[in-house]
Amino acid sequence: MKKWFVLMAICLAFAQVGSAQIKMNGFVRPYTAVNLHAPNNYMIMEEKASITTTLSGSDARGVFVLDTWYHHLTQTANWDLTEAYVDLFFENADLRIGKQQVVWGKADGIPINDIVCPWNLQDFILQDFDDIRIGLNMVKANYYFSFVNLEALWIPKFHPMELAQSGPWVFSLPDTLNLPLETPGGLDNLPVSISYHQPVLPADKLGNSEFGFRLYGFNLGFDWALSYLDAWDDVPALSEKQLYASLTPAGMVPDSIGIWQAYNRMKMVGFNFSRPVLTGVLRAEGGYFTGKQFGLDGINLDSTGATIGPFSVTKPYAQYMVGWDQNWKSWLNLSGQYIEQRILDYDTAIQNDEINRLVSLLVRGGFMNETLQYQILALGNLDYEDALMRTMLTYNYSDGVRLILGADFLIAGKNSTTFRQFDFGRFDQNDNAYLKVIYSF
Amino acid sequence: MYKTKLFLTLSLLSTLIFAETGLEIMERLDNQPTPDNVKATLTMTLVNKRGQTRSRTIQRFQKEYKTGEFSNKSLIFFLEPADERGTGFLQWNYAEAGKDDDQWLYLPALGREKRIAATEKSSEFMGTDFTYDDMGDRDINKYSYTLMGEENLGDEACWKIEALAKDKSQAYQKLIYWISKEKIQPLQMYFFDKRGDQVKTLTFSEYKKIDGFWMAMQMHMVNSRKQHQTSLSMKDVDLKTVQDDNLFTIRLLKRGIQ
Numbered sequence: 001m002k003k004w005f006v007l008m009a010i011c012l013a014f015a016q017v018g019s020a021q022i023k024m025n026g027f028v029r030p031y032t033a034v035n036l037h038a039p040n041n042y043m044i045m046e047e048k049a050s051i052t053t054t055l056s057g058s059d060a061r062g063v064f065v066l067d068t069w070y071h072h073l074t075q076t077a078n079w080d081l082t083e084a085y086v087d088l089f090f091e092n093a094d095l096r097i098g099k100q101q102v103v104w105g106k107a108d109g110i111p112i113n114d115i116v117c118p119w120n121l122q123d124f125i126l127q128d129f130d131d132i133r134i135g136l137n138m139v140k141a142n143y144y145f146s147f148v149n150l151e152a153l154w155i156p157k158f159h160p161m162e163l164a165q166s167g168p169w170v171f172s173l174p175d176t177l178n179l180p181l182e183t184p185g186g187l188d189n190l191p192v193s194i195s196y197h198q199p200v201l202p203a204d205k206l207g208n209s210e211f212g213f214r215l216y217g218f219n220l221g222f223d224w225a226l227s228y229l230d231a232w233d234d235v236p237a238l239s240e241k242q243l244y245a246s247l248t249p250a251g252m253v254p255d256s257i258g259i260w261q262a263y264n265r266m267k268m269v270g271f272n273f274s275r276p277v278l279t280g281v282l283r284a285e286g287g288y289f290t291g292k293q294f295g296l297d298g299i300n301l302d303s304t305g306a307t308i309g310p311f312s313v314t315k316p317y318a319q320y321m322v323g324w325d326q327n328w329k330s331w332l333n334l335s336g337q338y339i340e341q342r343i344l345d346y347d348t349a350i351q352n353d354e355i356n357r358l359v360s361l362l363v364r365g366g367f368m369n370e371t372l373q374y375q376i377l378a379l380g381n382l383d384y385e386d387a388l389m390r391t392m393l394t395y396n397y398s399d400g401v402r403l404i405l406g407a408d409f410l411i412a413g414k415n416s417t418t419f420r421q422f423d424f425g426r427f428d429q430n431d432n433a434y435l436k437v438i439y440s441f
Numbered sequence: 442m443y444k445t446k447l448f449l450t451l452s453l454l455s456t457l458i459f460a461e462t463g464l465e466i467m468e469r470l471d472n473q474p475t476p477d478n479v480k481a482t483l484t485m486t487l488v489n490k491r492g493q494t495r496s497r498t499i500q501r502f503q504k505e506y507k508t509g510e511f512s513n514k515s516l517i518f519f520l521e522p523a524d525e526r527g528t529g530f531l532q533w534n535y536a537e538a539g540k541d542d543d544q545w546l547y548l549p550a551l552g553r554e555k556r557i558a559a560t561e562k563s564s565e566f567m568g569t570d571f572t573y574d575d576m577g578d579r580d581i582n583k584y585s586y587t588l589m590g591e592e593n594l595g596d597e598a599c600w601k602i603e604a605l606a607k608d609k610s611q612a613y614q615k616l617i618y619w620i621s622k623e624k625i626q627p628l629q630m631y632f633f634d635k636r637g638d639q640v641k642t643l644t645f646s647e648y649k650k651i652d653g654f655w656m657a658m659q660m661h662m663v664n665s666r667k668q669h670q671t672s673l674s675m676k677d678v679d680l681k682t683v684q685d686d687n688l689f690t691i692r693l694l695k696r697g698i699q
Binding site: 025027087089094101103105128129130133142144149218221223274275276279280281283325326327329330366368369370371396398399400402438440441 | 495521545549554558559564567569570669
């Protein structure tokens, strides 16, 4: 289906832009990262080449982005057509069909309204913005009225968030659970192993497609947007727990737990705006989610020893952000954000915490007419008290050649037993330094 | 002898009576006919103190509005270097005096436009010695002017005018202009910072009259503090094509020009 969709997009592009102007650009990027903790293992050693081909006509355009990698550590090569779409331009409307990335929202680095395209967390959240979003096959239409614009999108097939399956950035969940059991000596905690089962993707059928709308404009100095998305949650929620027991002389003793997860349908209503105020720019964004499922703690057994539900509960959920950008000089630009994620109508049996608060501070600037640029990003969780600090120094060696030297520090706080997208503490042994050389053409 | 004295006195009086003030000359400069529509390709060559060069090429579209809410709108796309390609900058200048511009920057890697505060106009324009402010029109109401005298720059007779910022929010507290008396166009500018030090010198050269409008095909900015300079040359100038209003929108900023 995916290949057919991409092939259709390519054919459409060539048909539309028969007398097209063809442009190619891209980059080659060797990238090596080493763990700062002994024994200083290499974490990344790869070459990436990306080629963007654009075929432009007067009222249409075809764009193909082909990325290829060679990973030295696994000695594997792979490629991906990360975007492949056709643009059709009309007087008051644009239509984009094919594999594409969609960006909604005003928040930097934290998806609140920006949840159309799932994230690729193969390298946690440390990839570049254009690498971290997974392009989706979709149809996106924009209609431009005089003071307001409307965007509508339809995604025929769900694609979940991608997590690392191996390597240093695997989100490993607890492999044992201490189960409180009645023993001759009283109540005792019995460690029981956990086996996780991969969630099953929703069936490929029309009824499982995703769609959304966005109304946006510029009025009274505000860039604003209202959005609605009816989609699958990118993160699966607990759907079932099964307790397995073995017959022993002492009777039935639990020895393992099977955990199943499932993707759930949810709806998001969001808003965002930005506006210059005094000497800076104020940004705000919020999203209200319904249909989001949250796993429940504990195991309830019936008289036969079988697990009984419910295993998860549906609760409304809200995320909101307020941010401020302040640019003083070319060598000092600051951007701060406060983000709060809150489960509404909270139930204490829910595995996730009721409130999750994040703060971010980005400091960046350039020297020597942007020949040398620095960037420091600090992202911290106020509740789990863990943090990520990214430091980066870019030297623009010549036109099109950049050397990037950076280091990422992950600071541990309180442990969390459930999945968190910004779980920095989980990877506190992954502090790393890296070097990228990028040749753009 | 008496007649000569009388002639000199009358000449001096007439000069005093009929001489233009600095403000009047600047108003003449400001009122010079400017093209309603501009499309041009600009190449900026950056030279550091060791003589190393880098270059940026941009395509610029500008539209002037004689009536209504806007003074002008401009849209800039980066063509070179390759790693900046696709970056766009949209600016709306308002007719209302004192009203801040609206500005948006589109970075392809970010995938969305980003609002920029008007105060960022004092930032360097993509690493050049020009600021965002230098790239746009300067509001003459934000400075007070004094005619310092007349000087020749090369073969051209110029008025030398000092401009002092009316408030401290301006990036440059003092400017000195050399305005060509023949063309009523600037030939040179000195820029002074808040401490009164001269930080930049801008020279305009290779003026050409295109479709009835004077256009400086070369501009050269020297940043004496950084010992860095930027040469800006203009080509493919098109003043005839009427730029569509829809060009100066976020839609086109994100989409780019075909």
